[in-house]
Each structure stands twice: as structure tokens, then as C-alpha cells.
Amino acid sequence: MEELDEIDRRILAILQNDATLTNQELAGRVHVSAPTCLRRVRRLVEAGVIEKQVAIVSPEKVGAGLTGIVEVTLDVQAAERLADFEAAMAGERAVTQCYRVSTGPDFVLVVQVPDMAAYHELVHRAFTAQRNVRNVRTFFSVHRSKFDTRVAL
Template identity: 45%
Template sequence: MAEIDNIDRNILRQLQQDSRLTNVQLAEVVGLSPPACLKRVKRLTEQGYIARQVTLLDPSKLGPMLHMVVEVFMERDHKHLFQAFVQRVQDTPEVKQCYQVTGEVDFVLVVMTTDMVAYEALCDRLLYSDPNVRKFRTLISMKRDKFETAIDLP
């Protein structure tokens, strides 16, 4: 993968803050002509630096929602069992993030559901039904003090 320079980093910083910027606006902010800026954005996308562009919604505007962090402890440490669990997580829309971690816990999930009934149904489908899940611990978020998606660029 090609190295990126300071202009590329600046483009990435700006797009992380507001991907709705037009190419003309972005070019002006980073000090390039619009064609040169567009060429760089295309290259950054083709090289995989820009994985996708999304719209972040404000969950508080969408009605009641529970945010939970779930620690999952597996019974056996076998790659194929972990892969099967990850595939089931991939197919579960309520799981917004999944991290395989080191230490006492095997996976950390970030989950969003409308209520406890929906969370219990998720547990039945994903956790209780998997014989390799030894136990899990649920932490319910009382409020979100920080949520950031931007990656710091040197």
C-alpha cells in the first residue's frame, strides 16, 4: 500500500468530520484544485483508506434504546468455534460491534436493542443457544459520555 502524505491525511481528517463536504469545499479546505482533490479521494478509496461513507444517526432522536456492552466467555479456545460464533454475530443486526480480545474475556460486543424483551430474545438466539458460550456479562449503558468515530492521524 502506498504511503500517504500530509495532504492525504488532511483530506482524511476533513472527511472523517464531515463526509458531506463537496469536492469543491474539500479542495478549498485542503488547498488543492478540485480535480487534484478528487483524484486523491479516488486513490484513497481505491487503496482502502476510505472504507465507506456513512451517516451517523442520533439514537436519542429515534426513541427508547438500550446500549449494552456484553462480555462473552467461551468454553473452549478453538479457532473454528470462534469463527462460527463470529459468523453468528455478523448475522445479528443488534450487535453493532464485536471485538475478539485477550485476557479473561474472549469477545466484547456492543449491542443496541429497543428494550429488555428484545435483548432477552437476542440472548436466546446468540448466547444461550451456543454450547461454546460458557457465560456472558452484560453492562447496560446509563448514558453515553463520548462517542467518536474519527481515527487520529499523525
Template identity: 45%
Template structure:
């Protein structure tokens, strides 16, 4: 992988803010010709700096949803059991993010569900049925004060 120069970082910052920019618009914003800009974006994608481009949907437009942070405490610290848990997490669409963490808690999950009934079904299916889950603690978000996806590149 090549080291990122100032222009590469600028391209990544611009695309993190709006990936719908045309190549011509992006080139103008970063001070390159369109062919040179396209070549850099292609290289950044091939090298894995750009993993995918997505649309961020406004959850409040889709009706009521519950956003939760769930702390999961495992019974045993065993690599294979953790991997099995992660595999089940990856197959669960209601879980938007999963972090294996250090300290008292083993995993932190970010969950989005329509209502408490849907969350209860998720718990039955995933947490209560997993023999290695000792306990979990659910924190329900009252409101989202900040949500960013961009990574600082300075």
C-alpha cells in the same frame, strides 16, 4: 499502497468530520485544486483508506434504546468454534460491534436494542443457544459521555 502525505491525512481528517463536503469545498480546505483533490480521494478510496461513507444517526431521536456492553466467555479456545460464533454475530443486526480480546474474556460485544424483552430474545437466539458460550456478563450503559468515529492521523 502509497504512504500517506500531509495532504492525504488532511483529506481523511476533513472527510471524517463531514463526508458531505463537496469536492470543491474539500479542495479549498486542504489547499488543492478540485481535480487534484478528486484524484486523491479516488486513490484513497481505491487503496482502501476510505472503506465507506455513512450517515451517523442520532439514536436518541429514534426513541428509547438500550446500549449494552456484553463480555462473552467461551467454553473452549478453538478457532473453528470462534469463527462460527463470529459468523453468527455478523448476521445479528442488534450487535453493532464485536471485538475478540485477550485476557479473561474472549469477546466484547456492543449491543443496541429497544428494550429488555428484545435483549432477552437476542440472548436466547445467540448466547444461550451456543454450546461454546460458557457465560456472558452484560453491562447496561446509563449514558454515553463520548462517541467518536474519527481516527487520529497525526
């Protein structure tokens, strides 16, 4: 895909704040015609710039109010073992984010669970049952002062 121009950036900025807008409403805010806006949004989706459009749900209001930030260190960091761990985490519903990181642990995860009992079940299933996991360290959120899904444009 070619470089994003100012119209693309305006479309992305607006959609990051409210993806429920109709194409007509979005076009009006971006100051382009509705067909132009639709064509550009489709192009951004096809190019993978827009990965998906979702509803952001409040974890506390659906019974998943315990947030853990988990550091995981593996015994063996061979590419295949790292990929195996990532695949296992992709299958864990409680794991909402998984990052392979440098310097320190091998992975940092964000998990959402209902309570400590559910966290302990996750730890047993996802970490201690895996032979390649050497160390797990979890920090529990006591207050979320900022949460944003927007990417700076």
C-alpha cells in the same frame, strides 16, 4: 499503498468530521485542485483507508436507545469456533461492534436494542442458543459521555 502524506491526512481529518462535503468544497479546505482531491479520495477508498461513508444515527431517536457492552466467553477457543461466533454476530443486526480480545473474555460486543425485552430476545437467540457460549456478562450504559468515530491521524 504508499505512506500517507500531509494532504492525505488533511483529507481524512476533514472527511471524518463531515463526509457530506462536495469534492469542490473538500478540495478548497485541503488547498488542492478538485481533480487532485478526487483522485486522492478515490485512491484512499480503493486502498481501503476509507472503509465507507455513513450517516451516524442517534439510537435514542430511532427507538434503539438501550446500549449494552457485552463480554462473551466461549467454551472452546479453537480458531474455527472463534470464526463461527464472529460469523454469527455479523448476522445480528443489534450487534453494532464485535471485538475479539485478549486476556479475559473472548469477545466484547456493543449492542443497540430498543428495550430489555429486545435484549433478552437477543441473548436467547445469539448467546444461549449457541452451544459454545460459556459465559455472557453485560453492562448497560446509563450515560454516554463520549462517542467518536474519528481515528487519530
